[in-house]
Amino acid sequence: xxxxxxxxxxxxxxxxxxxxxxxxxxxxxxxxxxxxxxxxxxxxxxxxxxxxxxxxxxxxxxxxxxxxxxxxxxxxxxxxxxxxxxxxxxxxxxxxxxxxxxxxxxxxxxxxxxxxxxxxxxxxxxxxxxxxxxxxxxxxxxxxxxxxxxxxxxxxxxxxxxxxxxxxxxxxxxxxxxxxxxxxxxxxxxxxxxxxxxxxxxxxxxxxxxxxxxxxxxxxxxxxxxxxxxxxxxxxxxxxxxxxxxxxxxxxxxxxxxxxxxxxxxxxxxxxx
Amino acid sequence: xxxxxxxxxxxxxxxxxxxxxxxxxxxxxxxxxxxxxxxxxxxxxxxxxxxxxxxxxxxxxxxxxxxxxxxxxxxxxxxxxxxxxxxxxxxxxxxxxxxxxxxxxxxxxxxxxxxxxxxxxxxxxxxxxxxxxxxxxxxxxxxxxxxxxxxxxxxxxxxxxxxxxxxxxxxxxxxxxxxxxxxxxxxxxxxxxxxxxxxxxxxxxxxxxxxxxxxxxxxxxxxxxxxxxxxxxxxxxxxxxxxxxxxxxxxxxxxxxxxxxxxxxx
Numbered sequence: 001x002x003x004x005x006x007x008x009x010x011x012x013x014x015x016x017x018x019x020x021x022x023x024x025x026x027x028x029x030x031x032x033x034x035x036x037x038x039x040x041x042x043x044x045x046x047x048x049x050x051x052x053x054x055x056x057x058x059x060x061x062x063x064x065x066x067x068x069x070x071x072x073x074x075x076x077x078x079x080x081x082x083x084x085x086x087x088x089x090x091x092x093x094x095x096x097x098x099x100x101x102x103x104x105x106x107x108x109x110x111x112x113x114x115x116x117x118x119x120x121x122x123x124x125x126x127x128x129x130x131x132x133x134x135x136x137x138x139x140x141x142x143x144x145x146x147x148x149x150x151x152x153x154x155x156x157x158x159x160x161x162x163x164x165x166x167x168x169x170x171x172x173x174x175x176x177x178x179x180x181x182x183x184x185x186x187x188x189x190x191x192x193x194x195x196x197x198x199x200x201x202x203x204x205x206x207x208x209x210x211x212x213x214x215x216x217x218x219x220x221x222x223x224x225x226x227x228x229x230x231x232x233x234x235x236x237x238x239x240x241x242x243x244x245x246x247x248x249x250x251x252x253x254x255x256x257x258x259x260x261x262x263x264x265x266x267x268x269x270x271x272x273x
Numbered sequence: 274x275x276x277x278x279x280x281x282x283x284x285x286x287x288x289x290x291x292x293x294x295x296x297x298x299x300x301x302x303x304x305x306x307x308x309x310x311x312x313x314x315x316x317x318x319x320x321x322x323x324x325x326x327x328x329x330x331x332x333x334x335x336x337x338x339x340x341x342x343x344x345x346x347x348x349x350x351x352x353x354x355x356x357x358x359x360x361x362x363x364x365x366x367x368x369x370x371x372x373x374x375x376x377x378x379x380x381x382x383x384x385x386x387x388x389x390x391x392x393x394x395x396x397x398x399x400x401x402x403x404x405x406x407x408x409x410x411x412x413x414x415x416x417x418x419x420x421x422x423x424x425x426x427x428x429x430x431x432x433x434x435x436x437x438x439x440x441x442x443x444x445x446x447x448x449x450x451x452x453x454x455x456x457x458x459x460x461x462x463x464x465x466x467x468x469x470x471x472x473x474x475x476x477x478x479x480x481x482x483x484x485x486x487x488x489x490x491x492x493x494x495x496x497x498x499x500x501x502x503x504x505x506x507x508x509x510x511x512x513x514x515x516x517x518x519x520x521x522x523x524x525x526x527x528x529x530x531x532x533x534x535x536x537x538x539x
Contacts, residue, residue, distance in 0.1 A: 116466040131467045132410065132450035214451025214462070215415065229415045229454050 032246060036239045044240040052218040053226040054244060060134060060222060061202040064141040068149045068198050073191075076150045077179070080157030098147045105143050106211025113139065113212075136213035137220050141202035148201055149194035156190020157183060189263035193256045200252040204245065302330045303510050305517060306352055308343040309335060310359035310419070310500065311455045312384065315480045316533040317357075317521075324520050331513055339418045339455040340364075347372045347505070354514040357381070357502040357521070360419035364501040371506070378501035381522050383536040384474040385495050386420070386427055388488040389463045389481075396469035401488065402437055404470060405444035412459050412468040415452040420459070423496045424472040430494045460485070474498065479534025497536075 044050055079091060097105060112118045113130045123130065130136045160183060168178045184191070206224035213220040215229055223245055227238045309317050314337045321333045336343065336353075340363040347353055348370035356373060358364040367373040390398055396409050404411065414421030428442035438444075453459045456473050463471040464484040478487050502521060504514040520526050527537050 110465065110467065114465065114467050129410075210454065214412065215453060216449070216451050220451065229417060229452070 029246065032239060032242055036236065036243060040236050041240055041243065044236050047237065049217050049221075049226065049230075050237055050240060053221055053223045053241060056134070056137070056218065056221065057203055057223040060137045060141055061199050063138045064145055064202040065149075065195050065199045067138060067142050068146040069191075069195065072146045072150045073153060076153035076194075077157055077183070079150065079154040080160075082158070094147050094150050097144055102140075102144055102205065102207025102209075103211060106140060106208035109136075109140060109143060109208060109212040131212060132214045132216065132220060134213075134219055137209050137222060140208035140212045141205045144205050144208055145198040145201035148197040149191075152194030152197060153187065153191045156187030156194075159190075160186050189259045193259050196252045196256045200249045203248060203252075302332060303513060304332045304334050305354045305510060305513055307333055307335050307355045307357070307517065308347065308351070308353050309337055309355075309357040310340045310343070311337050311457050312359055312420070312474050312476055313337065313357055313500075314457070316476070316530045316535065319529050319533075320520065320526055323525070324517060327520075328513065328516065333517070339414075341366075341417050341419070342455075344370075353505045354508040354510055355502065355517055356505055357500060358419070359384070359498060359500055360422070361499060361501055362422075363419065364503065367503075367505075373503045374506050377503040377506070379503070379518075379522070380499045380538050381502045381518075382500045382527070382530045383538055384476050384498040384500065384534075385536065386423055386472055386490050386498075387475045387478045388490065389460065389471050389473055389478050390469065390486040390488065391463055391466040392484060392486060393466070394486055395466065398470055398488065401431070401490065401494075404448065405438065405441065407448070409448040409469045410450045410467070411445065411448045412451045412453055412462045412471045413449055414456055414459050414472075415454060418453075418455055419498065420456045420472070420474060421452065423498055426496045427472070427490060427494060430496070434494060474534070475536075476530075476534035499538075500535075 045054075075090070075094065079087065079094065081087070110117060110131060113123065113136075114120050115124065115129055115131060130139065164182055164186075165178050168182050173181065204224060205222070206228060209220070209222060210225050210228070215221050215225045217226075221229075223241045227241050227245075230237045307317065314335075317333075317335060317337075321335070325331055325333060336346075336351075338346075340358040340360060343356065344358065344363040344366035347356060347367045353372070356364065356367055358367070358378075361378075364373065364378045368375050368378070388398075388401070388404070390396075396403075396406065398404065398406075398409075413424050416422050416425055425442075428445055431437050431441045431445075434441070450468065451462070453462065456477055459468075459471040460473050460477050460481055462468045463473075464481055478485060502518050504511055504518055508514045521530075531537060
């Protein structure tokens with residue numbers, strides 16, 4: 001890389017062109033942090049409704065990651081084998097929830113799993129009613145956030161040399177053993193990265209949740225719902241929860257970047273020219 | 274570098290063409306921004322074509338949402354010409370923020386509450402007293418939303434009514450499964466059959482005839498919602514905004530509101 005070219009007026013202009021976007025995202029974040037005094041932050045956190053929302057968000061987002069690991073890992077393993085014929089269809093399908101407006105996801109979930117939904121009648125027979133429950137929150141979050149894990153893990157899986165898996169098979173390992181002893185140990189940074197991204201997205205999920213799960217403190221009211229519904233009444237509560245969400249998301253992203261740089265693409269650290 | 278430059282120049286080209294002002298007409302058409310409570314959606318939308326026909330060049334741009342959201346948008350500087358709120362409290366927020374003059378708001382219509390049920394009434398609710406049946410799924414609007422606060426007012430009044438049994442409001446509230454962010458969300462959850470009952474305005478129930486059943490709330494227990502309307506102080510087209518407010522208050526406007534289940538101001 002030729003760093004000398006960056007010096008001089010052209011270089012400063014080039015750098016100055018970064019400012020509009022950087023300021024655009026930094027100023028609102030700064031305003032959020034400046035919008036609350038630490039004393040207020042501590043006091044608001046003690047309000048039962050705020051604490052309930054924090055607790056519910058942490059619980060549901062953790063469960064969403066767990067569910068995603070269970071049902072998403074097989075899908076990402078499948079997607080890491082590009083030669084499968086249904087690859088493109090599957091790949092597109094997995095991408096779909098990430099580009100859908102979350103409200104659409106909420107309506108779709110309601111029409112599928114709601115009391116009057118496609119499967120509602122059968123669920124009713126089993127005595128299960130999903131809308132307005134914490135389970136519905138987890139479903140909404142998983143629906144929207146799982147693709148982030150699936151895509152990230154698939155990239156990790158596909159980076160494993162096929163010869164390794166073949167030689168494992170030659171040594172008598174079955175598919176499960178290959179996965180357990182070769183694939184997972186070699187691709188856990190990608191899996192962890194994906195899980196963190198899914199967690200952060202689940203934490204921020206709102207549109208699908210409020211439509212499918214509703215809004216009830218302690219049961220279905222997550223931090224984003226509490227911010228949305230409570231914003232008009234008590235700005236301090238909204239800002240407190242926002243600060244918590246920004247902090248958690250920041251931690252999640254820093255962790256992800258750290259893993260990406262140290263484990264997944266150590267060679268990719270280079271300057272942009 | 275070359276590639277980046279190409280991208281930037283294409284981007285700038287696109288931007289500049291988008292920003293080029295068209296040949297400015299002598300008198301540009303006027304858009305009036307009307308912020309109105311979600312419950313006014315159908316009635317105001319029906320009024321719009323007649324008003325626009327009577328005022329050439331004027332387009333009404335509606336923003337329907339929970340009054341509490343609209344008041345907050347106003348307080349934060351959203352461009353607006355008229356604000357119609359579902360209660361005095363949220364109009365006061367706009368007054369306090371300096372967007373509406375203190376003496377500007379006038380009540381233009383009334384609304385009252387009604388219980389709504391899904392068309393097949395899965396929980397078999399036939400009276401107000403049935404709302405305490407354990408295991409019901411009731412949805413209300415959040416207390417931040419005007420209709421949610423009105424619903425709580427109704428429940429408080431009902432507590433004093435001996436015929437409904439003691440602890441009526443506590444037992445009803447125990448059945449609430451969700452506090453929705455606006456009145457239309459309550460109506461949707463009920464008409465979809467996801468909830469067994471909800472409390473909305475008579476006007477919302479009127480807009481959904483056929484999709485829901487209704488149970489009247491007697492006058493003694495009901496809560497009358499007063500809707501204030503006002504021209505926003507810094508409106509660039511205050512004359513036209515005034516004309517819209519007058520239109521809403523005229524017999525023609527009131528007729529439309531009555532058609533949608535609202536009550537005239539006494």
